[in-house]
Amino acid sequence: MVEINITYEGGLRSSAVHAPSGCVLKTDAPLDNQGKGESFSPTDLVATALGTCIMTLMGIVAERHGIDLGGASIKVNKFMATAPVRKIERLEVRIEVAGIEDEKNRERLKQAALGCPVHATLDGCCALDMSFSWPA
Structure with missing residues (x-):
């Protein structure tokens, strides 16, 4: 707790x-x-929680397997619905990790991302679209 x-x-x-x-x-x-938009909104924090949770889980796996995660980035785009109630409709997650050539390590990182507790919590509540890119 x-x-x-x-x-x-x-x-x-x-x-x-x-x-x-x-x-x-x-x-x-x-x-x-009705706000000023000068900080995160509560729904922004949901999107932030998803992205940072994914990065944390990937970091745990990277440390465990000696994978260099330096420079990895995640971009989360949040899309809101307004009817019938205002809520998060969809979260797009774009994960970029450079320099990971080994397919086994890529799969480890993907599975870590998909195993994120925030992802599991949100699954079924809104559309979750996750993609990975592996630039050299």
């Missing part, structure tokens, strides 16, 4: 404190939903 304490700051902004570390994260409503 992890405790996160959230305080409303007004103006559609909140502050969240990660109790174990004291790290603070702030949110703002997006421009298209």
